[in-house]
Amino acid sequence: MKKSVIVLIALLLAVTxxxxxxxxxxxxxxxxxxxxxxxxxxxxWGYNMDLLEKNIIKPFEEKYxxxxxxxxxxxxxxxTKMVARKANxxxxxxxxxxxxxxxxxxxGIIQPYDPSKLTNLSAIMETAQDPLGGNYxxxxxxxxxxxxxxxxxxxxxxxxxxxxRDDLKGVLSIPGIxxxxxxxxxxxxxxxxxxxxxxxxxGWEKIEEMAPALVTAYNSSSVxxxxxxxxxxxAAPYSSxxxxxxxxxxxxxxxxxxxxxxxxxxxxxxxxxxxxxEELAHLYIDHLLSxxxxxxxxxxxxxxxxxxDITLPAEVAENLTYGEELISQLHFFDHKAMAEVQEEWIxxxxxxxxx
Amino acid sequence: xxxxxxxxxxLLLFFFSPLLFVLAESLRGAQGQVTLARYGxxxxxxxxxxxxxxxxxxxxxxTPIAVIVAYPSxxxxxxxxxxxxxxxxxxxxxxxxxxxxxxTYAWIVILGKYGIVNQTMGALGLFKEPARMMYTEGAIxxxxxxxxxxxxxxxxxxxxxxxxxxxxxxxLSLGSGRIGCxxxxxxxxxxxxxxxxxTLVFTGCITAYVTPAILxxxxxLTLATLMxxxxxxxxxxxxxxxxxxxxxxxTLLLYNGLRLFxxxxxx
Numbered sequence: 009m010k011k012s013v014i015v016l017i018a019l020l021l022a023v024t025x026x027x028x029x030x031x032x033x034x035x036x037x038x039x040x041x042x043x044x045x046x047x048x049x050x051x052x053w054g055y056n057m058d059l060l061e062k063n064i065i066k067p068f069e070e071k072y073x074x075x076x077x078x079x080x081x082x083x084x085x086x087x088t089k090m091v092a093r094k095a096n097x098x099x100x101x102x103x104x105x106x107x108x109x110x111x112x113x114x115x116g117i118i119q120p121y122d123p124s125k126l127t128n129l130s131a132i133m134e135t136a137q138d139p140l141g142g143n144y145x146x147x148x149x150x151x152x153x154x155x156x157x158x159x160x161x162x163x164x165x166x167x168x169x170x171x172x173r174d175d176l177k178g179v180l181s182i183p184g185i186x187x188x189x190x191x192x193x194x195x196x197x198x199x200x201x202x203x204x205x206x207x208x209x210x211g212w213e214k215i216e217e218m219a220p221a222l223v224t225a226y227n228s229s230s231v232x233x234x235x236x237x238x239x240x241x242x243a244a245p246y247s248s249x250x251x252x253x254x255x256x257x258x259x260x261x262x263x264x265x266x267x268x269x270x271x272x273x274x275x276x277x278x279x280x281x282x283x284x285x286e287e288l289a290h291l292y293i294d295h296l297l298s299x300x301x302x303x304x305x306x307x308x309x310x311x312x313x314x315x316x317d318i319t320l321p322a323e324v325a326e327n328l329t330y331g332e333e334l335i336s337q338l339h340f341f342d343h344k345a346m347a348e349v350q351e352e353w354i355x356x357x358x359x360x361x362x363x
Numbered sequence: 364x365x366x367x368x369x370x371x372x373x374l375l376l377f378f379f380s381p382l383l384f385v386l387a388e389s390l391r392g393a394q395g396q397v398t399l400a401r402y403g404x405x406x407x408x409x410x411x412x413x414x415x416x417x418x419x420x421x422x423x424x425x426t427p428i429a430v431i432v433a434y435p436s437x438x439x440x441x442x443x444x445x446x447x448x449x450x451x452x453x454x455x456x457x458x459x460x461x462x463x464x465x466x467t468y469a470w471i472v473i474l475g476k477y478g479i480v481n482q483t484m485g486a487l488g489l490f491k492e493p494a495r496m497m498y499t500e501g502a503i504x505x506x507x508x509x510x511x512x513x514x515x516x517x518x519x520x521x522x523x524x525x526x527x528x529x530x531x532x533x534x535l536s537l538g539s540g541r542i543g544c545x546x547x548x549x550x551x552x553x554x555x556x557x558x559x560x561x562t563l564v565f566t567g568c569i570t571a572y573v574t575p576a577i578l579x580x581x582x583x584l585t586l587a588t589l590m591x592x593x594x595x596x597x598x599x600x601x602x603x604x605x606x607x608x609x610x611x612x613x614t615l616l617l618y619n620g621l622r623l624f625x626x627x628x629x630x
Contacts, residue, residue: 111598225580238471238476
């Protein structure tokens with residue numbers, strides 16, 4: 009037994025350097041490249057990673073002579089990892105959806121950015137510059153919750169009220185309450201039926217009315233894509249970044265701007281709390297907000313620009329959250345208010361769907 | 364004893380320690396005292412009870428079906444020639460080599476509105492309109508059965524291989540029929556394998572995440588999907604640890620409960 013313990017300890021010691029990789033950084037910095045050899049760790053989504061590498065990461069690495077390491081995953085997984093490593097942070101820059109950025113701020117895993125270090129900050133929409141207050145996050149890309157329907161199967165949708173229509177029973181899906189847009193749908197339904205975003209009891213009544221006849225409530229855009237391509241769903245509110253895939257099914261789908269408008273949101277970028285590369289983290293954020301990067305991302309249909317000076321060709325623009333007509337119709341909701349009711353709303357949702 | 368060392372150390376470090384940590388966490392009160400308060404909170408929650416009963420119900424449906432389907436197949440596999448057995452074993456193992464995600468997605472194509480089942484039933488005139496099968500408890504049950512059936516078959520095959528052929532021949536020569544021999548000789552002698560198979564399948568059903576998440580969607584929550592929601596969406600790790608302990612306790616209870624039924628007159 010004793011020997012085996014020794015063998016195991018020796019094995020553990022042998023593999024330790026594997027886990028400790030990355031702690032070392034070469035010190036080959038020079039005056040023109042002061043950060044050369046450093047490693048910047050970004051917590052981000054892995055969706056479209058090849059394009060993100062091409063448009064953002066590679067140019068940044070080449071410009072500053074640094075290495076960018078990514079920790080990819082969905083909001084919840086990455087958030088949990090950062091909270092678990094709070095005492096000994098590994099991440100330098102964190103990208104989250106709005107509500108998760110708010111939670112990250114509350115949890116203390118992101119820190120305020122220094123506006124004086126961001127030359128591109130003034131070039132983005134004013135509402136995106138400090139959406140959480142306290143300079144904790146920047147909305148680097150704008151998105152929206154759209155609404156689409158199958159033109160060959162159901163009558164045109166013109167209002168959020170249409171979601172309770174009889175012809176949509178059995179062919180409608182909505183985002184689940186734990187998704188970014190789930191709670192915002194309740195606000196939109198409240199506005200549509202009661203003329204007041206905050207009359208959420210009305211929104212909840214409508215959820216209860218719709219629930220039995222929903223195909224399902226989807227928890228990720230990839231599930232919605234499957235539902236659309238399998239022709240299970242003829243109408244649904246959708247995250248704007250999934251529109252390309254939905255259209256790509258080749259089915260006759262049309263997105264609409266209902267009379268009550270649509271829901272808007274920002275994906276946000278922040279400096280991670282306790283980063284050892286604060287300067288470099290700011291440079292990365294500034295790089296992401298630069299004209300070149302925002303244009304490249306838009307042209308590849310990855311992210312809609314938060315910058316106001318980007319002009320896009322019509323065929324690109326129609327697939328993004330872009331243009332005065334669309335953006336003026338977007339409603340943005342308070343993340344603090346949503347975080348406060350989250351637990352109660354999830355319980356309420358589970359109660360409705362358990363019936 | 365020495366040979367047990369590495370395995371035991373690994374389990375101690377990466378299984379028992381986290382398990383103890385989860386157990387301790389579930390019993391820790393707000394002031395650090397030992398309390399059952401969190402269990403009280405979770406167990407008194409109507410939502411939890413609905414999800415718990417649903418998960419248990421699905422496991423209690425899937426496990427007996429797996430036993431009924433797997434026993435004859437496993438028995439046959441111990442009776443055929445070595446060549447045929449190896450082909451049959453490969454067929455059983457093949458699904459285990461496919462990712463559970465891919466296997467589960469295949470059910471969307473099969474059970475979907477315009478899937479194979481609906482198309483066939485429609486062509487035969489049995490369904491006037493496509494039936495809704497996806498995102499129901501039924502879909503999860505079918506998915507879980509497919510996922511865990513190979514495990515049941517493999518466990519039973521290895522248990523029945525240990526039953527000496529002479530014992531079976533003796534029973535037959537003493538006047539027992541084939542069916543009687545199967546139930547009165549083969550089943551009792553392979554009971555340990557049955558307990559193991561039932562425990563593995565039942566545990567699998569209680570803890571499965573991918574299959575209920577894809578085939579049940581957000582409409583049909585199970586213990587595993589509820590635990591994820593508590594841990595990763597609500598950051599309510601306290602409730603998640605309680606759910607985890609309840610899952611473990613349920614399977615331990617089943618395992619030890621089944622052992623009580625083991626025929627005592629057999630070695």
